[in-house]
Amino acid sequence: MANGISGRNLAVMASGVALGVASSRLLPPLLAQTFGDVRSRMGKDPLERLTQDHRHILSVLQQMEGTSVDELARRARLFLSLKRTFAKHAMAEEDVVYPLLHDEVRDVEQSKRLYAEHGEMKILLFEIEQALMERRSWNEQVRSLRSMVERHAREEEDVEFPKLRQALDMRRTRRLSSQVRREEALVL
Ligand SMILES: [Fe+2]
Numbered sequence: 183m184a185n186g187i188s189g190r191n192l193a194v195m196a197s198g199v200a201l202g203v204a205s206s207r208l209l210p211p212l213l214a215q216t217f218g219d220v221r222s223r224m225g226k227d228p229l230e231r232l233t234q235d236h237r238h239i240l241s242v243l244q245q246m247e248g249t250s251v252d253e254l255a256r257r258a259r260l261f262l263s264l265k266r267t268f269a270k271h272a273m274a275e276e277d278v279v280y281p282l283l284h285d286e287v288r289d290v291e292q293s294k295r296l297y298a299e300h301g302e303m304k305i306l307l308f309e310i311e312q313a314l315m316e317r318r319s320w321n322e323q324v325r326s327l328r329s330m331v332e333r334h335a336r337e338e339e340d341v342e343f344p345k346l347r348q349a350l351d352m353r354r355t356r357r358l359s360s361q362v363r364r365e366e367a368l369v370l
Pocket residue numbers: 275296300334338
């Protein structure tokens with residue numbers, strides 16, 4: 183081809199664009215993984231972040247309980263904050279923490295129960311979203327979710343996370359930190 187863009191150049195450009203798209207999607211999780219490594223090398227507990235999420239989720243649920251049906255914008259904002267934090271948190275626990283509890287700590291029944299409890303929480307989240315859309319009171323479901331999260335979080339913080347900390351050596355704790363950050367970064 184004398185001038186213009188040859189087929190080969192087009193293919194090269196297309197693969198470049200594809201690579202750019204792929205890397206733009208992969209970049210946040212990769213950066214998060216690197217950041218997770220740095221944090222754990224500096225002595226940060228990878229499970230501390232998940233404990234902070236528990237505090238945030240419980241605080242949002244408390245605020246949700248105090249809203250009236252007319253406060254549509256505030257209710258929507260609180261619900262989105264809850265849903266986003268819950269999604270990130272559940273992904274990190276379900277894809278990284280619970281499999282380690284299952285395989286490394288050998289807490290087989292316990293890890294299965296924690297997965298099941300997340301399932302129940304997701305059903306309540308769905309019901310809360312329905313109430314929001316239909317402008318109905320969500321107080322009953324919010325209260326149920328709050329007491330479920332309180333119980334579940336207390337068990338993770340007081341029983342399961344300490345077992346995991348004890349079971350993992352420093353190298354695996356570093357990996358856990360990276361993996362938790364990567365899972366969180368997958369939820370925008
Ligand atoms: Fe959990």
